[in-house]
Each structure stands twice: as structure tokens, then as C-alpha cells.
Amino acid sequence: MSSASIMSKADKPKEKVDWLAEMRGLALMLLAVLAFHSFVAKPFYIPSTSMVPNLMVGDRLVVAKYPYGWSWVSASFHVLPRSEGRIWPATPEYGDVVIAVPPNKDEDYIKRVVGLPGDRIAVINGQIVLNGKPVPQKVEPDLRIPVDAQVCDGQPCLGYWDNFRVRGPDGKDYYEVPVRRETLPNGATYRIVDHADQPLDNYPERVIPEGSVFLMGDNRDHSADSRAETWESGLGGPVPLENVGGRAQFITFSLDGTTTLNPLTWWQSLRSGRAWSTLRPAIVEGPNQQ
Secondary structure (H helix, E strand, O other), rough: HHHHHHHHHHHHOOOOOOHHHHHHHHHHHHHHHHHHHHOOOOOOEOOEEEEEEEEOOOOOEEEOOOOOOOOHOOHHHHHHHHHHHOOOOOOOOOOOOEEEEEOOOOOOOEEEEEEEEOOOEEEEEOEEEOOOOEEOOOEEEEEEEOOOOOOOOOOOOOOOHHHEEEEOOOOEEEEEEEEEEEEEEEEEEEEEEEOOOOOOHOOOEOOOOEEEEEEEEOOOOOOOOOOHHEEEEEEEOOOHHHHHEEEEEEEEEEOOOOOOOOOOOHOOOOOOOOOOOEEEOEEEEEEEEE
16 A cells, blocks of 8 residues: 555545534434333332332332323322323233332332222231121232241341241251232232231221222331321322323333342342243132132
């Protein structure tokens, strides 16, 4: 190659970066992500024990935004003003795990649908009574939950599981918690934890208004849900469907709280057996179905 050709290439001016186009591309990409999160699905992190044993602190899951239509709560970060009404509305089914926003703060709760519009619902000694009929609960063998840094959000389970802590044959510590299997009128069945006598075990009967659902956590003694007033950090009764932001679909992965900046800890902190677990309740056929 001649020196003249080398010089001509060196002298060729460099193309300037079109920063306006770059910023426009980034803005469009951000809008696409926000639109996907608002209308299709978004990731969700479990920060509390209210849905134990089916959801653990540290679970990451996907919430579908479209099953019940869209409302003000669908938008990412709840930037829209509160309003009534939904686009393409639909009603949840018994047993659906949903995210909902309480009436007094913009914060996502995750709970289970246990009562539908028009139902008469009460709770007596920890048992749901729907339309005058007790919802069946069957005692199952104690569930063994490994004790880790994340199981109670970095806390020592606030003392309420201390009596259930045992040392396993492998030398590791576990919580062996008492569980029951609850089955709703459509056959949706799932496990719950109810181990103590406390005020939320009793809730006077009321009719769920049209356009609302009644939500409860699966960890019945430690869930601020429709049974609890808003000043107790609860949902303050039945939740209007425009405050329901989507349905939990499946767990993507779960972390035990030992993750650090060291990449070697990333794999070790994954809880085994939780990734890709469905959050749709099993359905059984039987006389309980309506």
C-alpha cells in the first residue's frame, strides 16, 4: 500500500455521532419497556412473609397485567391519578394470586382472591365462611422450610416461628410449620399457615360489593389483607377491581439472601426447586365446587 493511500485514509474525517438520534432511540426503548410493564407483564419481588408457604421472601416472579383489564393501577410506578373504571374488564377467579394497591398508599400488595363480587364472606376461628358454607381446610404434614438469611426478610421471623425451629438430619436448621390445605368453591386448592389465635381469625360477615374482591394472605396470622383496616397497614375490606393490577403467573428465581457482589455467591444463593414454579392454584373436582 502506497504512502499516499495511507495518508488519504488518515486524513478522512471521522463521522460525527448523532446524539439526538441516540437519545431518541433510548427514549423509544424506555417507552417500549414501560408499555410492556404496564400492559403485558412486569417482574415482582416478594418482600414479606404474608404469602408463606407458597411465596417466600426473595422470590422473583412475573405478574401478567392483562387478565382483568387495565386501569389506573396498571401503569408502571402508579403515575396515573386514581380513577374508577377499567378497559376490557374481567373478574378474577377464586384462588388467583393478585397484586393490589390499598386505598391509602401507592404500594403493591400480593394476596389471594378468596371472595368474589356478591359473595357473603366471614372468618370464624380462622376458617373462611362463604355464602354460609365453611371453606374446607384439611390438615397436612408440617412443612419444612430451610432457615436462611432471607426467609423472614433478614429478621429472626419476629419470634413467631421460634417454636417451629428444628435441626435436620443434615445438620441444617429448618422451620417445621403447620399447614392446612384450603379448597375454594371452584376447586382451587392451596396450602395455608394458621398457627396462632389472633384478632384477624374472626371477621364479621359482609357482602362483597359488585366490582370488588376479598383478598387474604396464605400466612393467615401474619398478613395485612382485606380483614385488616388501613391504619393496620391492611386493605380495609374488599378491594375494588380497578385497584387490582394483575395476576401472579410463575416464579422466575428465588434468592436466600446471601448474594453479594462476588459472582461466586450468585449461584450458591439460589434456592433450589423454586424457579419456574407456577402460581396458578391446582384445581380439584369434588362436592365443594359450585
